[in-house]
Amino acid sequence: MNETFYYASNDAMFERIFGDEHDIEPLIFFLQAVLDLSPKDYTKINLVDPILALEYPEDKHGILDVRMRTVSGKEIDIEIQLNNVAEARKHADCYLILISNSVPSRKSESYRGNYRLRNSKTGSELSLIEIVTLELSKLPQDSDGTALWDWLRFVGAKRQEELEMLAEKNPQVGKAVAKLVELNADERARMIADSLERARANP
Numbered sequence: 001m002n003e004t005f006y007y008a009s010n011d012a013m014f015e016r017i018f019g020d021e022h023d024i025e026p027l028i029f030f031l032q033a034v035l036d037l038s039p040k041d042y043t044k045i046n047l048v049d050p051i052l053a054l055e056y057p058e059d060k061h062g063i064l065d066v067r068m069r070t071v072s073g074k075e076i077d078i079e080i081q082l083n084n085v086a087e088a089r090k091h092a093d094c095y096l097i098l099i100s101n102s103v104p105s106r107k108s109e110s111y112r113g114n115y116r117l118r119n120s121k122t123g124s125e126l127s128l129i130e131i132v133t134l135e136l137s138k139l140p141q142d143s144d145g146t147a148l149w150d151w152l153r154f155v156g157a158k159r160q161e162e163l164e165m166l167a168e169k170n171p172q173v174g175k176a177v178a179k180l181v182e183l184n185a186d187e188r189a190r191m192i193a194d195s196l197e198r199a200r201a202n203p
Helices: 011-018 025-034 147-156 160-169 171-184 187-201
Strands: 066-069 075-081 095-100 112-118 125-135
Touching: 011 025, 011 066, 011 075, 011 171, 011 187, 025 147, 025 171, 147 160, 147 171, 160 171, 171 187
Parallel strands: 075 095, 095 125
Antiparallel strands: 066 075, 112 125
């Protein structure tokens, strides 16, 4: 019997692909596809409290999956919430990238949304804080020609054939696919991924 293959939608796999302080290329490529920041911001990335110490579901406090700081001091939080989006972090220091299957109360056909805090009385924006929502359920089946589509298909992939297609189409995503395959060959990484899958199935 073939062993279960754990995909990037598993928190343990997601964190080890995008939160590895020794290999930050996948994180940089992903952020370049999501955010409109200067390339200089990516010349030196510092991960804040890397999550690689995660061992079992009870160790996870449901706050952040990956948190980083750019050269200019911008702080970026990436949260993946495929089950209960209501548990997502309610604020970010600068950017919060929320990857989910759906975002409540958002009437839009687009899979990407950008939000800023606004004063309800004056209408003025707090421009230092931005929330980017990425809804996997609204991602079109066919590519829209963007790198962001490739990355979100990677995060939401459920078949290894799809991963192979993405790796061939986009070399940057291909590096993340290779890392995911390596993690699936690692017994400890698989054990942690399995424990998180069980916790998700039995909240």
